[in-house]
Amino acid sequence: MTQRTLAGIIAAPLLIALWVVAASEPLPYVTYEPGLTVNVLGSHDGEPIIEVAGHRTYPDQGELRMTTVYVSQPRPARVTLAELMKDWISKDAAVYPYKAIYRENETNAQSRQQGAVEMVSSQDTAAAVALDQLGYQVKPAVEVLSVLPGTPADGRLQVRDIFLKIDGKPVTSSDQVVKAVQSAQAGQPVHFVVRRDRKPTPVTVTPRVKDGTPVIGIQLGLGYRFPFKVRVNLDQAIGGPSAGLMFSLGIYDTLTPGSLTDGRSVAGTGTIDESGKVGPIGGIQQKIAAARRDGAQLFLVPPDNCKDALGAQNGDMRLVKAETMPDALQALKAWDADPDAPLPSCKEDS
Numbered sequence: 001m002t003q004r005t006l007a008g009i010i011a012a013p014l015l016i017a018l019w020v021v022a023a024s025e026p027l028p029y030v031t032y033e034p035g036l037t038v039n040v041l042g043s044h045d046g047e048p049i050i051e052v053a054g055h056r057t058y059p060d061q062g063e064l065r066m067t068t069v070y071v072s073q074p075r076p077a078r079v080t081l082a083e084l085m086k087d088w089i090s091k092d093a094a095v096y097p098y099k100a101i102y103r104e105n106e107t108n109a110q111s112r113q114q115g116a117v118e119m120v121s122s123q124d125t126a127a128a129v130a131l132d133q134l135g136y137q138v139k140p141a142v143e144v145l146s147v148l149p150g151t152p153a154d155g156r157l158q159v160r161d162i163f164l165k166i167d168g169k170p171v172t173s174s175d176q177v178v179k180a181v182q183s184a185q186a187g188q189p190v191h192f193v194v195r196r197d198r199k200p201t202p203v204t205v206t207p208r209v210k211d212g213t214p215v216i217g218i219q220l221g222l223g224y225r226f227p228f229k230v231r232v233n234l235d236q237a238i239g240g241p242s243a244g245l246m247f248s249l250g251i252y253d254t255l256t257p258g259s260l261t262d263g264r265s266v267a268g269t270g271t272i273d274e275s276g277k278v279g280p281i282g283g284i285q286q287k288i289a290a291a292r293r294d295g296a297q298l299f300l301v302p303p304d305n306c307k308d309a310l311g312a313q314n315g316d317m318r319l320v321k322a323e324t325m326p327d328a329l330q331a332l333k334a335w336d337a338d339p340d341a342p343l344p345s346c347k348e349d350s
Contacts, residue, residue, distance in 0.1 A: 029079050030101040031087040032094040032283045034290035035068035036238070037267055040250035044233055050247075050254045054228030057254050062261025064250045066243035067269050067290050069283035074102045074111055091313050092289035115239020117145045120159060121221050122240075122271065123232040126247035128224045129276045129325050133252060136227050140274075142174045143223020144194075151217020152205050161203075162195035162223055174220040181207050184214050198229060222274070242281035244272030245300060248325045249332070260329070262336040267291035268300025268322065276325040280304035288312035288319070298335060300328050306346030321346050 040049050041060050072079050075098075087093035102111070128138045144161040147153050163171040166180045167190065184190050189206040207214035232247055246268050253260040260266070269287050271279035281287075284305040291299050292315050300322040301309045309319055320335075321344040322328035334341045 027079050027081060027084055028098040029084055030096050030098055031070075031072045031079055031083060032096065032286045033070040033087060033090075034092050034286045034293060035070045037065040037067050037290050037294045037296070038234070038238070039063040039065050040232070040243075040246055041253065041261075044235060047233055049233055050250050051231045051233055052229060052254060055230075055255060058257050060253050060259045060261055060263075062259055062263045063265040063267075063296075064246055064253065064261060065265065065267035065291060065294065065296055066246040067267055067287035068238060069286045069290075071101070071283070073108045074106045077108065092286060094283070094286065112239060113146065113148075116236065117219055117221070118241040119234070119239045119243075120145050122242075122244040123234075123247055124160070124223055125274055126244045126272055127226060127230045127232070127251050128274060129272055130248045130251035130255070131226060131230070133248075133276070133326060133329070134255060138227075139225040141195075141223045141225050142171055142177060143221055144218050145221040145223075146219040148217040148219075151215070152208050153216040153218045156203050156205050157192070157194065157216070157218055158196060160196075160223070161201075162225060163192060164195055164200060165193040167191050177220060181216050182214050186214075190216070195225070241271045242269050245270035245278050245302075245322060245325060245328060248272055248276075249328060252325075252329065260332045260336070264298075265294075265296045266298045266300070266332065267294070267296035267317075268328070269305075270300065270302040270322060272325060278302045278322050278324055278328070284308050285312040288314050288317070292317050298332075300331075301346055303346075309346050318343070319346055320344060 041064050042049055084095060088095050131138050142163045144157050144159055147157055147159060163177055165171060166177060171177060180190055184207045186209065187206065189204045192203045192205065194201050194203055205216045207216050230251060249260060269281050271281060273279065280302050285308060288299055288309060289312065292313065296317055298318045298320055299314065301319050303321055303323050306321055320331050322331065327344065331343045334343060
């Protein structure tokens, strides 16, 4: 046996061992893969996803599908070389540097909490935009977006409580709520009246001092007083603001005669603000792939995502640019009347 042969025999197991270690070691990257799509005109756990009380509703046999992305979790979850290579090669997946997606010390619990807050805000803004489009007056309000477990507000205040009064004074801003809590003396309760299930409800919470400041453990945000009950019921594991456009279209469709889909399958994505403007989202190519996989025939694209959308594998699924919720409505109505109608589309210079 030559020296070279012997060296090769010794080196081979070492190389295999190094490859095994490299394939299992965590790497500083995040992977995006096509996720679930959910028909917002459908049901969840036996209940309609779009829940309405106090207004007639109109079933639509078609589909308005919100789209999601499977994103690898923040540390200590790990992305291995094998997983990285699989998604690097895939035409429908993507790989990003870890720091481009997560903060350095961000935990999975923090990520999920932020996603839940964004989801609540997105749903309520979507409802406000849909009702405004239908001519209803929708009044802004200060709303509870989240309640942290184990804090003074836990079990007392609830997500979507609307603040009406604090210590007998009408609430006009979120700053007013913050100042009332932070100015409370040690052991002094704060008396709220909130709107819950469309009824005024008194709630008393005693702040706890944290880092020298009295807190009750809630996150506030913009909410709305609706003329009747409109609510979105969705799996709590799904978070983020990117389904705003699809929620708004679904609520509009549910509250109006006829069908926005003509019995077909429409998918899309995009945040929405109180003016109805559609904003950019992450993972557009993965969302398009998920919609194509689940049989959508048309996909609504936020204008700022058009450039990346053109690189997606959309197959025969039509990509339609949606700058605002009213624009999306008009595009769907035109498509219902004629599937070959000219519609706003993404272009190479978008």
